[in-house]
Amino acid sequence: MVRNVNQDSLKSYISKMVSFGTRNTLSDIKSKTKGIGAARNWVVKKFNQFAKQSDGRLTAYLDTITFKPDGKRVDQPTLLGNAVAILKGTDANDKRVYMVSGHLDSRVTDVMNRTSDAPGANDDGSGVAGVIEAARIMSQYKFPATIIFVAVSGEEQSLLGSGFMAAKAKKKTGM
Secondary structure, three states: OHHHOOHHHHHHHHHHHHHOOEOOOOOOOOOOOOHHHHHHHHHHHHHHHHHOOOOOOEEEEEEEEEEOOOOOOOOOOEEEEEEEEEEOOOOOOOOOEEEEEEEOOOOOOOOOOOOOOEOOHHHHHHHHHHHHHHHHHHOOOOOOOEEEEEEEOOHHHOOHHHHHHHHHHHHHHOO
């Protein structure tokens, strides 16, 4: 699988992430070309492209929750969305789940600034590119355990996206 990693793909994914201007969690969710909404929808679209080569084992979706203002890093009701792809394991008795993640959002120095460009190539466009490339490659293989690929949002707002995902997992498993 390592030999299948394509540097041109990684570079194009990072460039695309940068093209959204800012991916601040509080930024535009309606634009098709700018802001966090466009970025997360694009990642789900990429995951869905890879689903076509997975014999129906990869499913992708946008997992959302609305956060209320907290007086700290969220100043208005905010629809947070994690871009998720699940590659179902082939062994029904194998309950293991592996997660590959990066964070979708980016920011300038002021965490509340939702309009200034914050390209975030390194923080964390490169991480999301790695997640996308792993999904592209791994969706062509079969594994006994389930693998979840996720580009979480809200990390710059105090780990909101990963916290949301962890709370759901905890509730589902009863831990």
